[in-house]
Amino acid sequence: MAVPVSQVMTHAPTLPAMFDAPALGTAHGAASPALRRPVIGVTTQTLHAIEGIPDGLPESWVMNQRYFRAVTMVGGVPLMIPLFADDLATVRALYEHLDGLLIPGGVDMDPVNYGEPMRPEVGRLDAARDAVELQLARWAIADGMPVLGLCRGAQVINVACGGSLYQDIPAQLGTHLQHDCYPTRGFTRTHLAHPVAVTPGSRLEAALERSSVQVNSMHHQSVKTLGEGLAITAVAPDGVVEAVEGTGEGFVVGVQWHPEVFDADDPSSKPLFEAFVRACVEYSERR
Numbered sequence: 001m002a003v004p005v006s007q008v009m010t011h012a013p014t015l016p017a018m019f020d021a022p023a024l025g026t027a028h029g030a031a032s033p034a035l036r037r038p039v040i041g042v043t044t045q046t047l048h049a050i051e052g053i054p055d056g057l058p059e060s061w062v063m064n065q066r067y068f069r070a071v072t073m074v075g076g077v078p079l080m081i082p083l084f085a086d087d088l089a090t091v092r093a094l095y096e097h098l099d100g101l102l103i104p105g106g107v108d109m110d111p112v113n114y115g116e117p118m119r120p121e122v123g124r125l126d127a128a129r130d131a132v133e134l135q136l137a138r139w140a141i142a143d144g145m146p147v148l149g150l151c152r153g154a155q156v157i158n159v160a161c162g163g164s165l166y167q168d169i170p171a172q173l174g175t176h177l178q179h180d181c182y183p184t185r186g187f188t189r190t191h192l193a194h195p196v197a198v199t200p201g202s203r204l205e206a207a208l209e210r211s212s213v214q215v216n217s218m219h220h221q222s223v224k225t226l227g228e229g230l231a232i233t234a235v236a237p238d239g240v241v242e243a244v245e246g247t248g249e250g251f252v253v254g255v256q257w258h259p260e261v262f263d264a265d266d267p268s269s270k271p272l273f274e275a276f277v278r279a280c281v282e283y284s285e286r287r
């Protein structure tokens with residue numbers, strides 16, 4: 001369910017050209033049909049899944065503002081998805097209003113979701129988020145609704161398609177390339193950790209218009225076995241999977257880096273969100 005631009009323009013003064021306000025009707029002709037901005041579901045995280053949250057705070061669902069701002073930067077309308085893992089009928093009712101799904105970064109997935117016992121290196125978990133994101137990803141992929149996964153989101157796409165994860169890159173892969181460049185380890189979120197090689201002919205290459213890009217990196221897990229219907233479309237110099245995408249018609253793209261933290265002029269950022277929102281517009285017009 002897209003939102004008429006005419007109802008929201010006062011709150012979104014710098015929309016991209018594709019969402020320009022429709023011309024007003026004149027004495028000589030009728031008004032152009034209103035262009036519509038796609039509604040993009042953005043999943044959330046259980047507040048207390050985050051380290052250091054005081055017990056006294058109420059149970060809450062939260063998400064980093066950057067993800068919502070990235071969506072509005074390219075003309076989308078973000079809709080926060082509450083984690084009603086115990087009420088998937090309500091999640092489904094929300095899903096019916098969406099033109100696209102953005103799955104952000106966050107805590108580790110419980111390995112039970114890909115049928116493995118948990119290693120000691122696995123960090124904090126969020127069972128409600130796992131359940132809701134996996135369900136939403138499966139619905140969206142089945143329906144051809146565009147999905148963009150960022151970091152954990154890319155991992156969710158892979159697991160939703162039946163794939164598995166390395167639970168800890170340092171312990172299981174022994175690479176010397178650092179992927180866990182978190183702010184808690186003294187890195188800025190925009191720290192460019194390493195290059196990635198993008199697969200020629202992939203959706204990702206078409207979006208970024210380049211075959212190599214420098215990326216930031218804030219993760220310790222990565223794709224192990226690839227999910228069904230997915231292809232690997234970017235790798236780090238040490239072979240760690242940096243992006244996956246659907247091999248079918250629908251836009252299903254997951255990247256292991258964090259484009260949302262960059263300003264619009266970064267080559268790994270805005271073009272990806274633009275390609276996603278274009279796919280969401282097309283999807284909303286088709287259904």
Ligand SMILES: N[C@@H](CCC(=O)NCCCC(=O)O)C(=O)O
Binds near residue numbers: 104153219222
């Ligand atoms: N836990 C997974 C996914 C990592 C991830 O999504 N990191 C982003 C954290 C949120 C943030 O600080 O912005 C892994 O470690 O691989």
